[in-house]
Amino acid sequence: MxxxxxxxxxxxxxxxxxxxxxxxxxxxxxxxxxxxxxxxxxxxxxxxxxxxxxxxxxxxxxxxxxxxxxxxxxxxxxxxxxxxxxxxxxxxxxxxxxxxxxxxxxxxxxxxxxxxxxxxxxxxxxxxxxxxxxxxxxxxxxxxxxxxxxxxxxxxxxxxxxxxxxxxxxxxxxxxxxxxxxxxxxxxxxxxxxxxxxxxxxxxxxxxxxxxxxxxxYPQPRPRRDLPQRRTALLLLRRPDGRVLLERRPPAGLWGGLWSLPEYTGAVTELADWCRVHYGLSPQAVHGGDPFIHTFSHFRLEITPLECRVQAAPTALDAPDRLWYNPANPARLGLAAPVRRLLAG
The missing domain is CATH 1.10.340.30 (Hypothetical protein; domain 2)
Incomplete structure (x- = not known):
């Protein structure tokens, strides 16, 4: 045969x-x-x-x-x-x-x-x-x-x-x-x-x-399981010149090694203090966008974009794992699909 x-x-x-x-x-x-x-x-x-x-x-x-x-x-x-x-x-x-x-x-x-x-x-x-x-x-x-x-x-x-x-x-x-x-x-x-x-x-x-x-x-399908759902916020910390802060993700885990917007899981009322502690930045205003779902193989992620206007940042933020990204003249970087979507919007 x-x-x-x-x-x-x-x-x-x-x-x-x-x-x-x-x-x-x-x-x-x-x-x-x-x-x-x-x-x-x-x-x-x-x-x-x-x-x-x-x-x-x-x-x-x-x-x-x-x-x-x-x-x-x-x-x-x-x-x-x-x-x-x-x-x-x-x-x-x-x-x-x-x-x-x-x-x-x-x-x-x-x-x-x-x-x-x-x-x-x-x-x-x-x-x-x-x-x-x-x-x-x-x-x-x-x-x-x-x-x-x-x-x-x-x-x-x-x-x-x-x-x-x-x-x-x-x-x-x-x-x-x-x-x-x-x-x-x-x-x-x-x-x-x-x-x-x-x-x-x-x-x-x-x-x-x-x-x-x-x-x-045939073939018999994988036993069905409901995907858990998580929630997070992605911050568009935008300078007056339009540049947005990006951070490189850790090598392992979600979007490993890619450049991403800062992730925030706290209350919006505490965001200004969080930005000051982590980046030395003081958001002037926070505008929330519509949440959307991004599906991975093992879970669904609900993403809420939060856009924050900030003053020119100190040079301390120019580090190997951080950069100010110019959407009008994008650098050749690996970006997660939801991040690319938000930067293009």
Missing amino acids: ATAFADRLLAWHAHGGRHDLPWQHPRTPYRVWVSEIMLQQTQVGTVVPYFERFMARFPDIRALAAAPLDDVLHLWTGLGYYARARNLHRAAAQVCRDHEGRLPTDLAALAALPGIGRSTAGAILALGSGQRQPILDGNVKRVLCRHRAVAGWPGTTAVQARLWDIADSLTPPDHAADYTQAIMDLGALVCTRSRPRCGECPVHADCLALAADAVTH
Whole structure:
């Protein structure tokens, strides 16, 4: 069955797959790596312009490793899941330091780099170097869960192990790059989450979920849980010249390493005292904006913007983790999406 599965998939991919993605021309390990990191939890249509801008600025791994983190985060702004960008930058430096500027061709060594892991490492080696390596990204999990009617949520250890066994058994010894792209494309284009086009699927004849008329029952969803909601205020401390105070967030945690507006969780009546203590600034007036919701993977954040006019600040605020940002002439900084929205407003 494994040979038949791969042969049918490869034959379909020759005319039905994607052959014009920017990371396919040329398809180098570095370009595949960057694209795979960007594509984690992000759609291809969203990734393409980010990838092209990223490659124009960082055409190779040494350019990425040598760049300031702010440059990397700036080009990632709006793509979300910023730990991906920080890990990409860390991994590039590690590759230049420990592997002479070339991504390892050993699966374990590659998977050990920050932000990569087993499936991404397999995709880099298969697509970028032609190695026979199974992968298990979201699209592939969906295809395999349906084709073999694998019950259970794929995030569990037992189901994941079962899917790895199936993926390995179906991956052919040859044509690794084409097969890997083909099974990802099948999940993205045909075996989609909703409204799968089973009549166009090259492996529908032996799909167990289709035979049971239960395609949309697989893969089983993650057990539902309500997202908790938090509240915060973001301060636009604005000088007479229009510049706004920004602070760099700590490397770990929410918006790690990005530049953000100061966060305030106290009462509005205590804001003036808080600003004097923390920044030596005395707000002349406070104007509250409409709250809005920003959703993360594990909680929802209600953000209330508070704009405060302040006099010219002392030079003590010009520190490595603080700066006065000019929205009319923006610097190349990594900004969280809600912060960018408020600065643009």
